[in-house]
Amino acid sequence: MKLLWILVLAGYTLWGADGYRVYQKNCMKCHVEMMEKQEVMKHLATLKAPPMVEVSNRLKENVIIADDDNDVKRRVIVAFIKDYIQNPSVQYSMCHPMAIEKFGIMPSLKGKLSEKERQAVAEWVYDRYSGVTFK
Numbered sequence: 001m002k003l004l005w006i007l008v009l010a011g012y013t014l015w016g017a018d019g020y021r022v023y024q025k026n027c028m029k030c031h032v033e034m035m036e037k038q039e040v041m042k043h044l045a046t047l048k049a050p051p052m053v054e055v056s057n058r059l060k061e062n063v064i065i066a067d068d069d070n071d072v073k074r075r076v077i078v079a080f081i082k083d084y085i086q087n088p089s090v091q092y093s094m095c096h097p098m099a100i101e102k103f104g105i106m107p108s109l110k111g112k113l114s115e116k117e118r119q120a121v122a123e124w125v126y127d128r129y130s131g132v133t134f135k
């Protein structure tokens with residue numbers, strides 16, 4: 001079974017987009033991958049956007065699924081991220097008001113990422129921080 005998953009993941013990487021690579025190429029310029037709150041406060045003046053760990057945590061905190069189905073919640077958050085990448089807005093932002101005041105709303109990446117790239121990075125943002133809290 002483990003070998004099957006390795007083959008599936010290897011095939012996905014070969015034929016689809018790799019979410020971490022999409023992050024490195026397009027998101028890392030502004031979003032630090034991992035940073036604790038106290039480090040954020042020390043470097044707040046030089047940060048361009050909230051750390052990705054905080055982004056992922058905020059989404060998971062704010063998206064409420066009535067039946068607590070983790071698969072459904074994951075699909076909803078992935079769909080939200082895919083849309084937000086192209087259509088960011090203050091109305092749909094899940095950042096703290098202080099973060100919006102400090103960083104503003106991210107620029108749209110409409111036309112800069114393919115559907116597969118948006119899917120891959122959205123899944124990466126969700127999965128990368130499973131069980132990781134922003135503290």
